[in-house]
Amino acid sequence: MAEASADALTKLIEVSRTLGSDRSLVLHGGGNSSAKVSAESPTGHSVDALYVKSSGSDMRDADRTSFVLLDLATLRTALPYSGLGPEQFRLMQQRARLDSGAASPSVEALVHAALPHKFVLHSHADAIVTLTNTPDGAALVKQVLGERFVVCEYAMPGPALGSAIWSLWNSLPHQAQQDVLGIVVLNHGLFTFCDDAQQSLENHLHAVAVAQSYIEQQLGQPLEPIALRSPEPSKAEAVELAQLRRELSERAGHPVVLTSRRAEGKDLGDLQQGPITPDHVNYVGYRPLDLAREQLPQWGDEYLPQSGEPQDATLPILSRLPRVIVGQSTISCVGRTRKESLRSVDIVEHQLASAHASSALGGYRPASTEHVRDLEFWPPQLNKLRATDNALPLSGRVALVTGAASGIGKACAAELLASGATVVGWDISEGVSQTFDSPEWIGMRVDVTDAEAQAAAVYSIVAQCGGLDILVVAAGVFPTAQHLTELDPGMWQRTMSINVDSVVTTFGLVQPFLALSPSLGRVCVVASKNFAAPGPGAAAYSSSKAALTQLSRVAALEWAQDGIRVNMVHPDAVFDTALWTPELLAKRADHYGMTVDEYKTRNLLHTEVRSADVGRLVRAMADDTFIATTGAQVPIDGGNERVI
Structure with a gap:
């Protein structure tokens, strides 16, 4: 225990990250690791302590906050296991914490306490569990790994496994204890241990490599995950x-x-026999x-x-x-x-x-169904699952936002993501897939004027997410001003194609899926102040937004029987979009004899309307705020005299 606590933790973090970076060893919060150190108790006394990975944290991203410091003597009072119930186990681990504000420790903290070595590493390595999940897994492990790795029968993580490891270790002769490099728990995984962190890691990786080599020799191919490709459903x-x-x-x-x-x-028949380790049951x-x-x-x-x-x-x-x-x-x-x-x-x-x-x-x-059930419904395991519950209002909902790579569409997508939704963004921009860095974001490059591309994209959403709950129509164009006497028919057709015709296609494609939404479908259409108050030179844009508004009103009438709400928002003077360059703002302000700030707030409330403001309103339309509202048209323009 002479090594400084900080040094031991630094080494523990390093080897944990190495272990966690290999997906054949550790997946999504699995595995755990520990280091024994000297620490100061809350009363100021030096005690033997254990840094152990916190429950559910990911070894791949391990840092100092990923580990909980526990009093080793308190943990060892629970060994050997003597009928410690779930609540007693929780209280014992709580009493052992030397920092009351720390996260919950791994349920396998007792295993780490049971072994005397300074560093203990644990993984659910694919190759190791493959050997153990055979008719005589214990014999196969001994054949492949040799006598320096001992075998422990499966026991449920927590007090039972801690006791099993404690009893196994203390049953070994002293010389055997000196020679042993690790313990393989059947149907579960590998523990390696040493007073040197790097050596414990090398022992771990070597055992896995030997197991992988044996499997490859027997199968004639390496043990690799079976890649399943995304479908293209009809x-x-x-x-x-x-x-x-x-x-x-x-x-x-x-x-x-x-x-x-x-x-x-x-x-897929093997899947019916259960997971390769009960730890994957969640x-x-x-x-x-x-x-x-x-x-x-x-x-x-x-x-x-x-x-x-x-x-x-x-x-x-x-x-x-x-x-x-x-x-x-x-x-x-x-x-x-x-x-x-x-x-x-x-x-x-x-x-x-x-x-x-x-x-x-x-x-x-694999482990028996009874073992799997015991772990899944063990109260500490249920608490671990509850601790990750997402209480955000749109959690589990799937939203489609068109025109999502910039401007108002991007702001709408950001609000929906922040509220917990899985958001699919369509845009013609090549960078749409990188618009947000979130596992809940799917960016698709889609030209909304291409009906076939829209159809393929909608069915892809269902393949990737299961369905659709929310549609936000934000894609659109604002063409260069042209008075009627000089109106370009091609520009008129393009404006109508993007702002109206494409939405007809979208509506037709998404309606069956919105009707099957478990939370009732919600549609919010970003229209414009121009539908009610057109401007000179904006015939194509104003007409398209008026048509879009009428189209959406009809959808509200037709889809109400399926519980689908269709509402509209009408923004005006949203200047923080790519359309409004500083040069254009200055030109328009000068035209009205105003400063830029005056021009941006030329409404009754003298307030600037931003994309984020529109995004928040759209999010409210998508959550339960407007649960009893359909066909509504809500301006977001700071108050426009011509609209009022």
Whole structure:
């Protein structure tokens, strides 16, 4: 314990990041690591302590905030395990924290406390669990890794696994303890340990490399995730996906996101036997829903908590749902957000490869359903899932924003993202995919005047997200001013094509999916003050916005029977867009004999209208603020005398 605490933590962060950067070892918050140090207790005394990864943090991005400092003696009072209940376990870990404001520690903190070594590293390495998930996994591990790696039977993470490791370690003769480099827990993963951080990491990576080499020799190919490609569904297939998402959302009591992948020619039978480790249950469930054999209402009858079990009424959304659904040619993954559903896709791709490899090595034998159930519905595991609940108002909703790469469209997309929605942005700009850096953002380069491109993009949205809940029409053009006597017919047609005709196409394509929205479809159309107060030289623009307003009013009338709300906002003088350059602003202000600031606030309220203001209004139209409103036309112009 002589090494300074800060130095040990720095080394722990380094090796944790290395481990976490390899997706064949650690996926999405999995794995954990620790370092034993000397620390100061709240009373000022020096104590033996343990830095351990916090629950759910990602080793790939590990930093000082990713680790919790615990009193080692307090942890070890729970070893060996003697019937420590969930609440007792929680209180014990809480008492052990030397910083009461720190995050919750990993549930495997007791394993790290049970081992005497300074540094302990743990992963769910694909190659290791592949070996263990075979009919005689223990013998295969010993054959492949040798005597310096000992085998522990599966035990549920927490007190049970901590006790199992404690008992196993203390049963080893002293000389064996000196020789052992790691412990393999069947159906679970690998622990390596050493008083030197780098050596512990090298032992870990070497064991995994040996396992991978053996598997490659036996299979004739490397153990790699099975890449599943995005489908290109037909309209009928897209409608089926949207119907499925609606059923899932109704069962959850909250909208969910459904990400699908094409799976023709893939043997999916192994998935029915369960995840390669129970630790993946929150992302892939105990088994998929196979639509060829059963329907959603029957899924989980033999597995989910029955009426009367104490946790039944408080199960998080994901615990009530299959997280993987196998269709005729697709695999679909369920999440509360797109980020969650994509994590499930990742884990499924690794799980398929590992399960197939185990089958080739003699048979796929993962942990029993009882073990998986015990972990999924263990209160600390449920609390871990609840801790990641997204309480944002539009969480789980899918929005499409046209013209989303700049200006008002971009502001609308930003507001929807901030409110928790998964947002798909269409724009003709090549940079639309990089408009936002968020897993909830999908940027598509779409020319809205191309009906076929629109159709393909809509069906792609359903394949990637499961459906559509919100449409924001913000794409449009404001052509150069032309008086009627000099009006260019080509400019008139182009303005109408973009501002009106393209929206007719969009409306026709999205209506079936908005009608299947689990939260009732919502449409907000960004029109213009010009629909009511046209300006000289703006015949094409004013006429197009008037036509767009009438089109949207008709949609409100026709779609109300499906619960779809269609509302309009009418901005004016929004000057923080690419259209309004400093030179143009100065020219227009001079035309009116005003300063630029006076020109920008020439409304009754003498306020500047910004894109973000329009975005906030559109977001309110998309959430439940206007839940009982359709066909409304709301100006956002600071007060315009001609409109009022």
